[in-house]
Amino acid sequence: MxxxxxxxxxxxxxxxxxxxxxxxxxxxxxxxxxxxxxxxxxxxxxxxxxxxxxxxxxxxxxxxxxxxxxxxxxxxxxxxxxxxxxxxxxxxxxxxxxxxxxxxxxxxxxxxxxxxxxxxxxxxxxxxxxxxxxxxxxxxxxxxxxxxxxxxxxxxxxxxxxxxxxxxxxYFSGKVKVLIEEKYSRSANGGVGFAKAGGNYAGQFYPTQLAVDKGYNQVIWTDDNTHEYIEEAGAMNIFVRINDTLLTAPTSDRILDGITRRSILKIAESEGIPVEERKIAVSELIKAAKDGSLKEMFGAGTAAVISPISTFGFRDVDYDLPETPNSYAALFKKCITDIQYNRAEDNFGWRLKV
Amino acid sequence: MxxxxxxxxxxxxxxxxxxxxxxxxxxxxxxxxxxxxxxxxxxxxxxxxxxxxxxxxxxxxxxxxxxxxxxxxxxxxxxxxxxxxxxxxxxxxxxxxxxxxxxxxxxxxxxxxxxxxxxxxxxxxxxxxxxxxxxxxxxxxxxxxxxxxxxxxxxxxxxxxxxxxxxxxxYFSGKVKVLIEEKYSRSANGGVGFAKAGGNYAGQFYPTQLAVDKGYNQVIWTDDNTHEYIEEAGAMNIFVRINDTLLTAPTSDRILDGITRRSILKIAESEGIPVEERKIAVSELIKAAKDGSLKEMFGAGTAAVISPISTFGFRDVDYDLPETPNSYAALFKKCITDIQYNRAEDNFGWRLKV
Missing domain, CATH: 3.30.470.10 (Aminotransferase class 4, branched-chain amino acid transferase, N-terminal domain)
Incomplete structure (x- = not known):
């Protein structure tokens, strides 16, 4: 380095x-x-x-x-x-x-x-x-x-x-309420969604404002083709915990390869948390919310660090996330910020002294 | 007005x-x-x-x-x-x-x-x-x-x-050679492709440069989902003439509602030219190029006015357009510029004196 x-x-x-x-x-x-x-x-x-x-x-x-x-x-x-x-x-x-x-x-x-x-x-x-x-x-x-x-x-x-x-x-104060979007889209296959390009952000402002008007803080984007799979939240990658498994969508040319995201995956591995990087269907989320296996959702990004999601909305129905003891979000946040602020060993070699 | x-x-x-x-x-x-x-x-x-x-x-x-x-x-x-x-x-x-x-x-x-x-x-x-x-x-x-x-x-x-x-x-000097793109995309369903938003243009620069390096002037974008249908050329809408029928892709949230495009459709109607506004498959273009029914292709936009296409490339094969007498492109260009420069009656009410 x-x-x-x-x-x-x-x-x-x-x-x-x-x-x-x-x-x-x-x-x-x-x-x-x-x-x-x-x-x-x-x-x-x-x-x-x-x-x-x-x-x-x-x-x-x-x-x-x-x-x-x-x-x-x-x-x-x-x-x-x-x-x-x-x-x-x-x-x-x-x-x-x-x-x-x-x-x-x-x-x-x-x-x-x-x-x-x-x-x-x-x-x-x-x-x-x-x-x-x-x-x-x-x-x-x-x-x-x-x-x-x-x-x-x-x-x-x-x-x-x-x-x-x-x-x-x-960046956010408190827990975040998100809306799963199925009309507007953030990025195209073969487009520039993986890049931190200015235009990717402006394109999100209007649909986000519509969501804010309905009482949400952020939009979770779905794929522009079927709108069946969650992608990212524009300023954050999205993680889902179903039972004890941590899920996140794979990066692609539509999804930003977040550095916080990447760090969470490494920490999860070292903590022995089962991880699946795969497409996550909205229907799977809703089923898990209904049967109680959906334990946590959170966003991850540099600005927002780790932002627990309190509620997700889909087709005019709100699904509240439970209070889960030993939350993964809290674990990852502590682990990452302890490394960032030099309060813990940096076993990953992530910290650079200026 | x-x-x-x-x-x-x-x-x-x-x-x-x-x-x-x-x-x-x-x-x-x-x-x-x-x-x-x-x-x-x-x-x-x-x-x-x-x-x-x-x-x-x-x-x-x-x-x-x-x-x-x-x-x-x-x-x-x-x-x-x-x-x-x-x-x-x-x-x-x-x-x-x-x-x-x-x-x-x-x-x-x-x-x-x-x-x-x-x-x-x-x-x-x-x-x-x-x-x-x-x-x-x-x-x-x-x-x-x-x-x-x-x-x-x-x-x-x-x-x-x-x-x-x-x-x-x-904007262009002479006829234009275009490449039909099937890896990169211009816009998403539910995205901002229909808007003249800055980011829509920056996203096209890199794939266009790759096409320029291969000897083309412009890219014709296809839909980001299947890449089977032509959409627009970024700075121009695209028209195709098969036998005597004029074809162009319908506008959508991915395609700019071009004013030159709209004007051509009106002129075609008044001239009795058969028009189809519908999805145009790349395979249909290639079949028509091979059997001789593809008579013309041209781009239409304010900057480029009407730009006849001399050749389109697809998967490393170039298809040359024939020289067609009584070209639609020439007819539309004359009709539009005659109205613009006040050289002909403006039957459509398009001209505004300043």
Whole structure:
């Protein structure tokens, strides 16, 4: 995981905004730190990343990001332990996934050392911004978008890679109520659902709003062909516990290969929990909810960590999940956050000290 | 179609760039006129549009357009006749479609009079920019994007509506060679394929590049489920002529309801051409190509107008289209452009004088 040392140029902000931030009342992703990483792709290559004061971006109205949705992002978090040491969780997985997304969206891949070294340098500079209030964290947003110009529907010739930080509270507060969707869809076979592409998110806003209007927090998407199988929740992969077996849908070109998802599968294996990565039919869920074998459902993702689901709705019927002792969701959450915050041994090699 | 008169505030550019433009050598969509329409959505409503000098846009790095692809656009053209009168072609259809796209992408709809009146005012101001070289035109790009900030994956609270003009040459030069795609897909059932959403375009760039590398200009998408039926070409709807019957795929939530497409169907009806709007199997195309009944294929869209297809490729075999006398493509192109340039009677009520 070690990358060669780079000389990242730093232009420091004249003043800090940190004194104006109430770290005890953070929302998700609406306060930003003093600096950011900026790296431009021009004339066929990525320039060396720099750290500059957090500042507005200026683009021509014809910049392709405005017209053709050519953008990708990642979500990560940084953690501080009792010794003020800073930790990242599986950061190279995010870097590699960003480049998988890049390829599918015809965006030039970012060199791994540009990503890792600039991220670490920014974290060192912004270390005082890492919240230590329980439930809060420093959310990290690396993203790339098409900054090149023109109304021709073709890939841009220029791109910007940016890393920005947002000290953030919880993504969801409390348990989550989800609606299983069978009219609208998130992604197509052979489409871009596996990529963290901007357009995958905008397409979910309207159906999600319809679900919110009915009292749900999120939608669980089903396959666009039959709507018989659950896929993911847009900002989270979905796990189901039937009796003692943990189920999750297999990744595909329609489903994001979540890093929290991947971590849960590893932990389950090491804990001896039976796991099935396979298609999960809505009918199976409903049968299990009715006969009492459905013990838990939860979402998993970097922003939401692990979000227990209290209720799922399908065709105007709500199915409540029981309170299950020795919950898998609680076990996985403790195990993952203990590694993230350096409170436990990291037997998987997931933690990286900055 | 008449809308109430609005008082559009105009801030004129100090100098014009028009003298620097070679109107005899225009590419598509990379030269922009001196002014643009800007209209902001803030605090729950659209402010009155203004005309300002064409200038860069400044956004926070957390603006949702960079992260969640929440953007939509339209493509239109303005035409000048021999009397220097300016014409639009079915502009309200573009306005209404923009709002159909807006709804699906959770973007607030733009008032129709804001769209129409600001467009007409900008056209009057920029009338000298409308090219009169054959094959060139003034391309009009109305678009809306999420300018509100935040890393939470939810609709923005602020948006920008912009209209910009680009005097442009032809989108394609000459006949087009297309590849029928059966691995990658453009859109899902229940997805956003019918909307002119930014992300629909970025998702096509990589598969299109693979086709370009094999010597094709464009991809014809098939349904994501079976890949047995042709859908559209991303920047064009597709028409097929088998013997004397004109075929095109029906619109759906996966296929853009093209205004050129709609116009062709009307003209065909008035010309007595037999039309079938129905699913077109790839196997049917290949059979027709082999037995000689496949007479023509062409794409139809605002940017490309009508683009005859010379060859389609499928599974490493190329099928050449014959030279067909009395081509439908030529008939439709003449009929549509004659109406657009005020060279013929407009029996359909499509032309609007600015």
């Amino acid at each position: 070690e990358t060669k040392t780079m000389n990242i140029k730093v232009e420091k902000a004249k003043t800090s905004k940190i004194g104006q931030v109430d770290f005890n009342n953070l929302a998700f992703g609406n306060v930003f730190t003093d600096h950011m990483v900026v790296c431009n792709y021009k004339n066929g290559s990525w320039e060396v990343p720099e750290i500059v004061p957090y500042h507005p971006i200026t683009l021509d109205p014809s910049a392709k990001i405005f017209h053709y949705g050519q953008s990708i992002f990642e979500g990560m978090k940084a953690y501080k332990d009792g010794n003020d040491d800073i930790w990242l969780f599986r950061p190279m997985d995010n870097c590699k996934r960003l480049n998988i997304s890049a390829k599918r969206m015809a965006i030039p891949e970012i060199p791994e050392d540009y990503f890792m070294e600039s991220l670490k340098a920014l974290l060192k500079l912004e270390k005082d911004w890492i919240p230590q209030t329980p439930g809060s964290s420093l959310y990290i947003r690396p993203f790339i978008f098409a900054s090149g110009n023109g109304f021709h529907a073709s890939p841009a010739d220029e791109y910007m890679f940016i890393i920005a930080f947002a000290p953030s509270g919880a | 008449e809308t109430k008169t609005m008082n559009i505030k105009v801030e004129k550019a100090k100098t014009s760039k028009i003298g620097q433009v070679d109107f005899n050598n225009l590419a598509f969509g990379n030269v922009f006129t001196d002014h643009m329409v800007v209209c902001n959505y803030k605090n729950g409503s659209w402010e009155v549009p203004e005309i300002v000098p064409y200038h860069p846009i400044t956004l926070d790095p957390s603006a949702k357009i960079f992260h969640y692809g929440q953007s939509i656009f339209e493509g239109m053209k303005a035409y000048k006749d021999g009397n220097d009168d300016i014409w639009l072609f079915r502009p309200m259809d573009n306005c209404k479609r923009l709002n159909i796209s807006a709804k699906r992408m959770a973007i607030p709809e733009i008032p129709e009079d804001y769209f129409m009146e600001s467009l007409k005012a900008l056209l009057k101001l920029e009338k000298d920019w409308i090219p009169q070289t054959p094959g060139s035109s003034l391309y009009i790009r109305p678009f809306i994007f999420a300018s509100g900030n935040g890393f939470h994956a939810s609709p923005a609270d602020e948006y920008m509506f912009i209209i910009a003009f680009a005097p442009s040459g032809a």
